[in-house]
Amino acid sequence: RGPAPPGPPQIPIIGNILPEEAPWEGIRQFSLKYGPVITLRVLSTNIYAVNTVAAAAELCEVRSSVYSQRNPMKMLDLCGFNEGILFETNVTHLRQARKLVASGIGPRELDKYRPQLRAHIVTFLGHILHAPEQFLDHIRDLPIGIMLEIVYGYKTTEKKDPFILGADILVHNYAKASAISDFLVNWLPFMAYIPSWVPGAGFQKTALAWKTQGDTYTEETFQYVLKSVANGTAVPSVVSKALESKEAYKRHVIAKSAMQMVSGGADTTVSASETFILAMLLHPEVQKLAHEEIDRVVGTERLPTYADRPNLPYIEAIMKEALRWHPPVPVVPRTSTKDDVYEGYFLPEGSFIMINFWAMLHNDEAFPEPMSFKPERWLDVQLTKEIDPLGIAFGFGRRECPGKIMAIELVFTVFVNILAVFDIVKVRDANGEEITPPENYTNGSITAPLPFKADFKVRSTQALQVLQQDLEEVGR
Numbered sequence: 001r002g003p004a005p006p007g008p009p010q011i012p013i014i015g016n017i018l019p020e021e022a023p024w025e026g027i028r029q030f031s032l033k034y035g036p037v038i039t040l041r042v043l044s045t046n047i048y049a050v051n052t053v054a055a056a057a058e059l060c061e062v063r064s065s066v067y068s069q070r071n072p073m074k075m076l077d078l079c080g081f082n083e084g085i086l087f088e089t090n091v092t093h094l095r096q097a098r099k100l101v102a103s104g105i106g107p108r109e110l111d112k113y114r115p116q117l118r119a120h121i122v123t124f125l126g127h128i129l130h131a132p133e134q135f136l137d138h139i140r141d142l143p144i145g146i147m148l149e150i151v152y153g154y155k156t157t158e159k160k161d162p163f164i165l166g167a168d169i170l171v172h173n174y175a176k177a178s179a180i181s182d183f184l185v186n187w188l189p190f191m192a193y194i195p196s197w198v199p200g201a202g203f204q205k206t207a208l209a210w211k212t213q214g215d216t217y218t219e220e221t222f223q224y225v226l227k228s229v230a231n232g233t234a235v236p237s238v239v240s241k242a243l244e245s246k247e248a249y250k251r252h253v254i255a256k257s258a259m260q261m262v263s264g265g266a267d268t269t270v271s272a273s274e275t276f277i278l279a280m281l282l283h284p285e286v287q288k289l290a291h292e293e294i295d296r297v298v299g300t301e302r303l304p305t306y307a308d309r310p311n312l313p314y315i316e317a318i319m320k321e322a323l324r325w326h327p328p329v330p331v332v333p334r335t336s337t338k339d340d341v342y343e344g345y346f347l348p349e350g351s352f353i354m355i356n357f358w359a360m361l362h363n364d365e366a367f368p369e370p371m372s373f374k375p376e377r378w379l380d381v382q383l384t385k386e387i388d389p390l391g392i393a394f395g396f397g398r399r400e401c402p403g404k405i406m407a408i409e410l411v412f413t414v415f416v417n418i419l420a421v422f423d424i425v426k427v428r429d430a431n432g433e434e435i436t437p438p439e440n441y442t443n444g445s446i447t448a449p450l451p452f453k454a455d456f457k458v459r460s461t462q463a464l465q466v467l468q469q470d471l472e473e474v475g476r
C-alpha cells in the first residue's frame with residue numbers, strides 16, 4: 001500500500017474547488033507544486049491526475065492491464081453515452097468495438113476513401129469561397145459529412161441534411177454532458193436515483209431528452225445501412241462491412257460505435273481546424289511563411305494533397321503546434337481495475353484517473369513560453385516521445401484514439417488547402433478597425449475556441465481558377 005499521491009489542501013466535504021475555466025490548467029499548476037501524479041477530491045470522488053508523459057506511459061502503456069478501462073461519468077451514463085467504444089466497460093464488447101473501428105479506418109481503408117476525402121475538402125473550400133462569413137458552419141459540417149460517408153456510406157446532399165443536423169445535436173449534448181464542471185450528478189452519483197420532479201434534479205429531464213435524441217440517431221443511421229444492404233444499394237462502409245464480417249459483432253457494438261465515430265471524429269477535428277484559423281489570425285507572420293512554403297513546394301498550378309506532407313515541414317510544424325497549443329481533448333478519464341502502487345503512492349482499484357494531456361503539452365521545460373503559438377519550435381528538433389504532440393494529444397496505450405491516422409490526414413489536408421487558396425484575415429468593425437479575436441475556449445471535455453469572426457480572401461486569380469477546376473471535377 002502506501003500514502004495517496006500528494007495534492008492541494010482540501011476543504012471538508014467539498015474537497016478541491018477546480019476552476020471552471022480550463023480546469024486542466026489549474027490541475028497543471030497544482031502538479032508543478034505536488035508532482036506528476038496528484039490527488040484531488042471533488043465532493044466524494046477522488047481524482048488522481050496524471051500530468052507527465054513518463055507517468056502516463058508507465059500507467060497506460062506498461063501497466064495497460066490496470067488502466068485501460070473508461071467508466072462513463074454519471075451524466076454520460078444517463079444520456080446513453082455508455083457502451084459502444086468510448087465508454088464500453090464490457091471487455092468482450094470493447095475488444096469488438098476497437099476491432100470494428102481499427103479495421104474500418106485503418107491505413108489501407110483510408111487509401112480507398114481518399115477520393116471522397118478530397119471531394120469533401122474541395123467542396124468545403126467552395127463553401128468558404130461563397131459564404132466566408134459562415135466559415136464556422138462549414139468547418140463543423142466537413143468532418144460530419146466525411147464520417148457519415150465512411151461510416152454509413154451516406155452521402156450528404158445539402159447543408160441542412162437531417163443526419164448532419166442530428167450529429168450536430170449529439171456533439172453538442174456530449175460536450176455539455178461530459179464537461180467536468182457542469183452537472184453535479186457527475187460528482188454525486190447517488191443523485192441519479194432522485195426522481196426528476198424533485199427540485200434540483202432537472203438534469204434527469206435533460207438526460208432523458210438527450211438519451212432519446214442519441215438513441216434515435218443511432219437507430220436511424222443504422223437502419224439506413226440495413227435498408228441499403230437489403231435493397232442492394234449499399235456503398236461499402238464501416239457498418240456494412242461489419243454486418244458482412246465473420247466476426248459476430250453485437251448489434252449495439254456496431255450501432256453505438258458507429259455513432260461515436262461520427263461524433264468523436266467531428267468535434268475533435270473541428271476544434272483543431274478552428275484553433276488553426278484562430279492562430280493564423282493572431283499570427284499573420286506565420287501565415288506568410290506558410291504561404292511561401294506552399295508556393296515554393298506545391299506551386300500554384302494545383303491544390304496540395306496529403307502526399308505533399310513530407311515536403312512541407314513548416315505546415316507540419318503549424319499542425320503540431322496547433323495540437324499542442326490547444327489540444328482538442330485536454331484530459332481523458334480512465335478507471336483503474338486493480339489496487340496499484342506508483343512511485344510509492346497507493347491508487348486503489350476503481351479510481352478515477354484523469355490523464356492531463358494539456359499539462360504534458362504545456363510543460364514549460366519542454367516548451368519555453370508554453371502558452372504562445374510558435375510553430376518554429378518544431379523546426380530542426382529531435383522529436384521524442386516526451387514532446388511529440390502527435391504522440392500525446394491522441395492518448396496512450398490500448399485506448400489511444402483509433403481515428404488518429406485519419407485525423408492527422410484530415411487536419412493536415414484541411415490546413416494546407418485553406419492556406420493554398422485563401423488569406424485568412426481579421427474582419428473590420430464599422431469604423432474600419434480590425435477585430436482581433438480573443439483566445440477564449442469552451443470548457444467541455446472537447447474544447448474549442450468560442451465563436452469568433454474571420455474573413456477569407458482568395459489569394460490570386462490562379463488560386464481561384466485551380467479551385468474552380470477542382471470543384472467542377474468533384475461535381476458536388
Ligand code: HEM
Binds near residue numbers: 085396401408
Ligand atoms: C484532432 C483530432 C482528434 C484528437 C485530438 C483525438 C483525441 C482522442 C483522445 C485523446 C482519445 C482518448 C485516448 C485515451 O484514452 O488515451 C480519443 C479517443 C477516441 N477517438 Fe479520437 N481524436 C481525434 C479524432 C478522431 C477521429 C477522426 C475519430 C474517428 C473515428 C476518432 C475516434 C475516437 C474514438 C472512437 C475514441 C474512443 C476510443 C476508446 O475509448 O477506446 N477520433 N481521441
